Amino acid sequence: MCFIRRLAIHRSSKAQRLKQRPDRPPVHRGDSLMRASRLYAPTLKENPNDAEVVSHQLLTRAGYIRKLTAGVYDFLPLSRRVLRKIETIIREELDRAGAQELLMPLVQPAEIWQESGRWQQYGPELLRFKDRKGAEFCLGPTHEEVIVDIVRRDVRSWRDLPLNLYQIQVKFRDEVRPRAGLMRGREFIMKDAYSFDVDEAAALTTYDAMYDAYKAIFTRCGLDFRPVEADTGSIGGSRSHEFQVLAESGEDAIVSCDACDYAANVEQAELRAPALAPAAPSAPAPTVVATPQLKSIDEVSAHLGLPARALIKSLVVEADGALVMALVRGDHELNEIKLKKLLGATSVEMASEERILKSFGVPAGFLGPHALPAGAVSRVVADAALRGAVDMATGANTRDAHFTGVSLERDAQVSAYADLRLAGAGDDCPRCSGKLRAFRGIEVGHVFYLGTKYSAAMKCHIIDEQSVERPIVMGCYGIGVSRVMAAAIEQNHDAEGICWPMAIAPFQVHILTLQPNVPEVVACAEALYAACQRAGIEALYDDRELRAGAKFKDADLMGIPLRVAIGGRGVKDGVVEVKGRREAAATLVQISGAVEHLKAQIAGQLTGQLTPAERAQ
RNA sequence: CGGGGCGUAGCGCAGCCUGGUAGCGCACCAGUUUUGGGAACUGGUGGUCGGAGGUUCAAAUCCUCUCGCCCCGACCA
Numbered sequence: 001m002c003f004i005r006r007l008a009i010h011r012s013s014k015a016q017r018l019k020q021r022p023d024r025p026p027v028h029r030g031d032s033l034m035r036a037s038r039l040y041a042p043t044l045k046e047n048p049n050d051a052e053v054v055s056h057q058l059l060t061r062a063g064y065i066r067k068l069t070a071g072v073y074d075f076l077p078l079s080r081r082v083l084r085k086i087e088t089i090i091r092e093e094l095d096r097a098g099a100q101e102l103l104m105p106l107v108q109p110a111e112i113w114q115e116s117g118r119w120q121q122y123g124p125e126l127l128r129f130k131d132r133k134g135a136e137f138c139l140g141p142t143h144e145e146v147i148v149d150i151v152r153r154d155v156r157s158w159r160d161l162p163l164n165l166y167q168i169q170v171k172f173r174d175e176v177r178p179r180a181g182l183m184r185g186r187e188f189i190m191k192d193a194y195s196f197d198v199d200e201a202a203a204l205t206t207y208d209a210m211y212d213a214y215k216a217i218f219t220r221c222g223l224d225f226r227p228v229e230a231d232t233g234s235i236g237g238s239r240s241h242e243f244q245v246l247a248e249s250g251e252d253a254i255v256s257c258d259a260c261d262y263a264a265n266v267e268q269a270e271l272r273a274p275a276l277a278p279a280a281p282s283a284p285a286p287t288v289v290a291t292p293q294l295k296s297i298d299e300v301s302a303h304l305g306l307p308a309r310a311l312i313k314s315l316v317v318e319a320d321g322a323l324v325m326a327l328v329r330g331d332h333e334l335n336e337i338k339l340k341k342l343l344g345a346t347s348v349e350m351a352s353e354e355r356i357l358k359s360f361g362v363p364a365g366f367l368g369p370h371a372l373p374a375g376a377v378s379r380v381v382a383d384a385a386l387r388g389a390v391d392m393a394t395g396a397n398t399r400d401a402h403f404t405g406v407s408l409e410r411d412a413q414v415s416a417y418a419d420l421r422l423a424g425a426g427d428d429c430p431r432c433s434g435k436l437r438a439f440r441g442i443e444v445g446h447v448f449y450l451g452t453k454y455s456a457a458m459k460c461h462i463i464d465e466q467s468v469e470r471p472i473v474m475g476c477y478g479i480g481v482s483r484v485m486a487a488a489i490e491q492n493h494d495a496e497g498i499c500w501p502m503a504i505a506p507f508q509v510h511i512l513t514l515q516p517n518v519p520e521v522v523a524c525a526e527a528l529y530a531a532c533q534r535a536g537i538e539a540l541y542d543d544r545e546l547r548a549g550a551k552f553k554d555a556d557l558m559g560i561p562l563r564v565a566i567g568g569r570g571v572k573d574g575v576v577e578v579k580g581r582r583e584a585a586a587t588l589v590q591i592s593g594a595v596e597h598l599k600a601q602i603a604g605q606l607t608g609q610l611t612p613a614e615r616a617q
Numbered sequence: 618c619g620g621g622g623c624g625u626a627g628c629g630c631a632g633c634c635u636g637g638u639a640g641c642g643c644a645c646c647a648g649u650u651u652u653g654g655g656a657a658c659u660g661g662u663g664g665u666c667g668g669a670g671g672u673u674c675a676a677a678u679c680c681u682c683u684c685g686c687c688c689c690g691a692c693c694a
Contacts, residue, residue: 045643045655046629050687070686118694125693142694176618176692184693349691448694476694514653549654556654567653577653 034507034529036542036554041078043554053249055486056181058498062557064506071178071186075482078558081506082485083189087168089220089503090191090479096612097213099164099193104146106170110136112145116457127174139172144454144476147194151472152460158198161462161472162206166193168481182486183251183442193477198464200451203473207239207449210477214243214445217479220609222501223488226441228254229264231337239449243479244441247490254441255423259434266438267337269423270430273384281390283405286370292400295365297330300402304393307331312386312394312406314367316356316377319345323359327369327382327414329389332421342381342418360397368394369412370403380413383420442487443480450474489559498559499581502605507540509598510560514548514567524591525566528576531595537602556581562601564594580605 041063050067051057059065064079075083091101110128113119118126127139140146147165155163171190178186193210197203211227218225223245230242242265244254256263264270294300301308311330316323317339324343328334340348356364359376369380376397386392390407408414425438454460455471463469485504492499502508509532513525525541532539540560542551548567555563565577565586576594578601579586589597 042627043655044628049623049629052688067686122694123692144694173693177688177690179688446694450694478694517652547652547654547656549652549656552654554655565653569653 034533034539034541036540037544039078039540040076041558042076043557051181053180053183053490054493055183055489058489058493058557058559059181059486062497062554062559065182067181071175071184073182073185073187073482078506079485082500082504083481085504085506086221086481086484087191090168090217090481092612093213093217093220094164094166094191094193097164097209098162099166099195099210099213101167102150102165103167103169104140104143104150106140106172107137108140108143108146110138112149112458113138116145116148116454118145125173125175127172141171141173142476142478143167143192144194144450144474145458148454148458148460148474151196152455152458155196155460155462155472158462158464161196161198162202163196164193164206164210165196166191166477180251180486182482183490185482188483189481191479191481195475195477196455196460196472197475198462198473200473203449203451203475204239207447207475210447210475211241214447214477214479218243218245218444218484220503220611221484221488222503222605222609223444223484224491225444226254226256226263226439228256228441229262229268230446231265231268241447242441242443243445243447244439245444245484245487245491246439247442247487248440249490250440250442252441252443254439255425255427255436256439257429257432257434258437260429260432262429262431262434264423266423267335269436271384271419271421271423271427272430273387273417273419279388279390281405281407281410283391283407286403286406286411288396288398288401289404290400291366291402294400294402295363300393301330304402304404306393306404310392312368312389312392312408314369314395316351316359316364316367317348318351318355319343319348322378323351323355323376325367325369325372325377325380326420327380327386327408328421329383329385330393332383332385333424334383335420335422338418338420339381342416342420362395362397362399366395366397366399366401368397368403368406369408369414370394370406371397372413373397379415381416381418381420382408382414384417385421387417442483442490444484444487445477445479447477448475450476493559494582496553497557500559500561502561502602503609505559505561507538507560508602509537509539509562509564510542510555510558511539511564512542512548512551512555512566514551514565516543516545518568518571520571521566521568524571524576528564528566528591528594532598535595535599537595537598561605562598564598 043063044061047057048060051060064076066074068074110119126141130136168191170187172187175186178184195206197206225243225245227241227243230240244252253266255266255269291300291303294303297308297311297313301311308330313328313330315326315334317326326334326339336348360367360373386408392406393402393404394406396403423436427436429436452471452473455474460472461469462472488504489498511525511529513521515521529539529541559581561581563579570576574591575588576591577586578589
């Protein structure tokens with residue numbers, strides 16, 4: 001059903017019926033967004049066939065967005081309001097943190113990217129094109145080059161610093177595979193900030209201020225999130241945090257300590273080597289046991305009657321072309337990023353089945369570090385949890401056979417023990433005596449200490465207090481604004497639709513007339529709607545000529561936090577029904593006190609989410 | 618880029634294997650009856666079957682090429 005088609009145009013007999021109702025108000029032009037009869041929010045009964053994730057389905061069904069092409073979406077009026085709310089919170093907090101808003105171009109010339117070196121480094125994700133004269137350009141996936149070009153023109157002295165500039169703007173990244181609706185689009189709305197400081201100490205102070213601002217922003221958005229330590233990736237700065245919205249459907253795995261503040265992306269999470277009590281091997285030497293067709297840890301563990309932790313998982317990877325065997329305990333998983341760092345390799349991937357067969361003569365399920373075929377791998381490395389491990393079971397490098405009684409230090413040539421495994425629930429916190437818990441998260445923000453990578457490459461220098469010329473020390477800070485909207489839904493929805501946090505809902509209150517043809521009901525609704533506007537409450541008024549059921553369904557889909565249902569029965573008794581979107585039952589509220597009641601409810605749902613001005617009081 | 622799937626009315630789908638009148642539900646239009654959780658009935662409107670080529674008396678259906686979209690993987694400042 002489409003809101004606008006339903007009610008925008010009344011003709012013939014319907015128009016006559018409407019004319020017969022003298023109390024029906026004329027079409028309001030000034031507040032058309034607030035009346036469902038005028039609001040462009042086409043809702044859908046069924047899920048579109050190309051939407052898989054909840055946020056994409058609900059945003060589409062509830063009339064917030066439409067897809068134009070792969071990874072590119074239209075933001076319809078409802079979602080524009082949500083985005084505006086998120087943007088307002090971001091602006092208020094960043095302005096308070098001393099940042100200044102500006103706006104940079106989406107189209108960027110190739111020259112500055114060549115200067116920073118990224119014209120070559122950046123892959124096909126950078127959408128490049130030529131103008132009519134043949135000059136090369138790209139659509140901005142990020143704006144380090146542009147901002148550095150701006151700052152280097154006019155900033156000369158340490159006295160001009162610190163400087164922190166941000167924008168909220170559309171970005172384009174030609175993702176290999178756009179997916180999950182707004183969560184990983186090609187075109188998306190991003191807030192990106194860039195800081196400029198005189199030295200590293202000052203830059204880290206700015207970093208901390210931005211970190212705090214981010215915490216305030218996501219708290220005010222009403223989201224359950226964690227700042228986590230993140231991999232610094234190819235930029236390789238010294239400090240980086242991701243802000244992760246907790247949601248089952250999140251792409252990122254994160255762990256956080258149940259006792260202290262430690263939280264990290266599992267790619268990054270460090271692990272302390274367990275204090276293994278030194279034990280002497282009880283088996284004098286490895287023994288071959290038959291394990292026909294048994295390849296997986298589970299199968300072998302069940303067959304031998306040993307727990308998975310008594311097995312060694314032997315993984316073979318190709319590190320820059322050379323085969324390396326990496327050992328982790330049977331109940332652990334390899335972290336390829338840690339392995340890559342240990343090996344100092346530029347690429348690490350699991351070796352192909354063919355390559356393993358060629359080198360070992362047996363399939364991957366029967367590999368082990370003892371009795372390795374000569375030259376099969378260039379080296380063997382092991383996770384720190386295996387240091388001193390005795391009496392373990394491993395593959396025997398023979399088809400359909402494993403060893404038991406393998407003691408690593410005696411029976412294998414391990415060139416290094418290091419933290420190589422993936423952190424998971426139940427592991428010890430690396431900072432305190434707590435335990436780690438596992439979560440899934442959606443990365444909505446990232447703060448990054450950049451150092452001088454761009455300022456040095458692009459000669460963005462200042463003269464410091466000692467009259468020495470030096471590159472400015474930078475940081476960059478992103479928030480995926482449109483992704484915040486999607487993440488909020490991933491975290492806040494039920495079977496019926498969206499359940500917006502109050503702070504970012506498109507409206508605060510949804511007023512429904514249950515019998516739009518009963519004059520008393522309409523009069524009551526109009527009066528409440530007008531009173532809400534006077535009181536500064538953002539109300540969407542569903543004045544459409546629809547049955548109550550359809551209005552309830554649409555209201556649940558749209559997810560406005562408070563719903564006021566006005567029906568004939570209640571109006572006779574002088575009451576209306578108020579229901580929170582997440583609540584099961586409505587409460588009856590006297591019409592005379594309805595506005596005050598709504599104001600209190602709104603304030604209650606915004607508790608702890610003060611604006612900078614309110615915090616200053 | 619590898620693997621898988623899908624393009625038929627605005628939306629969701631069937632029909633394709635085995636060639637022969639393009640169909641269903643929702644939405645939309647008209648009317649009647651309804652009216653507190655996506656109303657019922659009656660009658661309507663709407664399709665170059667993603668595109669191009671081919672086979673055939675005849676192609677949504679078979680063949681070739683092509684474009685688009687979705688999912689898994691690889692990738693992701």
